[in-house]
Amino acid sequence: MAAPQRQGLALLVLLAVGARAGCPFGFSGGLEDAEGGVQGAGRRLQQAGCNINTLAQQAVTNPFVPANPAQGQVDNYIKEVAWKVFQTGYPGFVPGLYKNGVLNTKVPLGGLLRLSFHDAGPFNKAAGKGGANGSLRFELGVRPNTNKNIIDAAGLCDRWRTMINNALAADPKVPKGVQISYADVYQLIGAAVVVAAGGPTKAQIYDPLPIGRRDATVADNVAQMPGGGISWDNLACLFLTNGYSLEELVALSGAHELGFRQDRTTPMTANPNSFTNEYFTAVINGNRNLFNSDRVLWGNHARSDAAVQSFANNKGVFFSAFAKASCSGCGAS
Numbered sequence: 001m002a003a004p005q006r007q008g009l010a011l012l013v014l015l016a017v018g019a020r021a022g023c024p025f026g027f028s029g030g031l032e033d034a035e036g037g038v039q040g041a042g043r044r045l046q047q048a049g050c051n052i053n054t055l056a057q058q059a060v061t062n063p064f065v066p067a068n069p070a071q072g073q074v075d076n077y078i079k080e081v082a083w084k085v086f087q088t089g090y091p092g093f094v095p096g097l098y099k100n101g102v103l104n105t106k107v108p109l110g111g112l113l114r115l116s117f118h119d120a121g122p123f124n125k126a127a128g129k130g131g132a133n134g135s136l137r138f139e140l141g142v143r144p145n146t147n148k149n150i151i152d153a154a155g156l157c158d159r160w161r162t163m164i165n166n167a168l169a170a171d172p173k174v175p176k177g178v179q180i181s182y183a184d185v186y187q188l189i190g191a192a193v194v195v196a197a198g199g200p201t202k203a204q205i206y207d208p209l210p211i212g213r214r215d216a217t218v219a220d221n222v223a224q225m226p227g228g229g230i231s232w233d234n235l236a237c238l239f240l241t242n243g244y245s246l247e248e249l250v251a252l253s254g255a256h257e258l259g260f261r262q263d264r265t266t267p268m269t270a271n272p273n274s275f276t277n278e279y280f281t282a283v284i285n286g287n288r289n290l291f292n293s294d295r296v297l298w299g300n301h302a303r304s305d306a307a308v309q310s311f312a313n314n315k316g317v318f319f320s321a322f323a324k325a326s327c328s329g330c331g332a333s
């Protein structure tokens with residue numbers, strides 16, 4: 001059964017850092033802006049007790065996420081209904097990821113993937129609150145969710161969710177009252193976009209994602225999200241102290257393969273609508289269209305360097321690492 005009423009699966013695993021069940025972002029500082037400027041206490045992100053070398057050596061097993069959460073048949077069915085809606089929308093009325101069988105680049109692909117991350121990211125570890133809970137819909141217009149792409153992406157998710165729920169309501173195979181939550185739509189769409197843009201396959205990244213997230217009714221504290229100007233130390237500590245390896249940080253950052261900078265016209269990589277591994281060559285080259293958070297992945301630590309190099313060398317290795325980091329605890333991908 002699907003959220004919001006469902007009690008069953010406490011799933012919590014998703015596309016992005018905050019996604020890990022109980023161990024997502026525990027930022028204590030304010031935002032750092034995209035160019036490294038400082039907003040509020042951004043420069044004072046807490047790093048007490050963070051030793052990058054020590055943490056980076058530790059085996060990363062996420063203690064918070066149940067392995068292989070079993071999905072019921074209804075869940076899988078709902079995911080297929082959602083998948084179809086995402087692909088085509090309602091021709092003539094609601095756009096889909098494809099139009100006439102071709103990737104629809106008018107849809108904010110980058111904004112949709114970023115939205116998955118931004119719903120999951122503001123997790124307060126200490127309070128055990130936040131994460132992938134659909135709260136993004138209350139956080140639009142508040143930094144860092146001010147750009148048109150993410151706002152448009154959220155609007156599109158609203159429309160897709162309505163379509164999915166209408167389809168479920170009319171389907172005799174689906175028990176009465178079952179609906180999909182915003183939180184599930186926000187996570188599923190991130191995976192669907194990556195597949196549509198030529199990244200990991202549906203079997204690798206979409207199918208393993210559990211659903212059943214409950215929707216929050218208030219905003220999370222989005223000031224916990226990192227800005228593009230974040231330093232290496234703060235970025236590495238942030239991910240490591242939340243249970244992510246440096247390799248996972250590098251893999252997830254590869255999402256910047258897709259999309260645009262805040263001017264909405266400058267692509268971050270040569271092919272902003274295509275999910276490949278070109279991003280990592282751009283990182284090695286110190287491409288100025290990337291953010292500081294991207295460029296610092298190279299030249300600061302042997303493990304992140306090795307990951308950047310191996311993802312740059314081999315697209316398949318990157319896809320598999322991205323899918324796995326996106327859905328840690330979902331089982332093998």
Ligand code: HEM
Nearest residue numbers: 110111113114117147149227228252255259260261262293
């Ligand atoms: C590692 C820490 C990260 C930082 C500091 C960061 C920061 C940023 C910033 C500053 C932007 C530009 C915002 C704007 O245009 O207004 C951006 C765009 C983007 N981010 Fe991240 N991000 C991070 C990780 C991620 C992750 C984990 C994902 C998804 C898995 C992601 C997906 C995206 C996408 C797809 C865009 C392009 C959005 C568009 O086309 O509108 N980012 N990010």
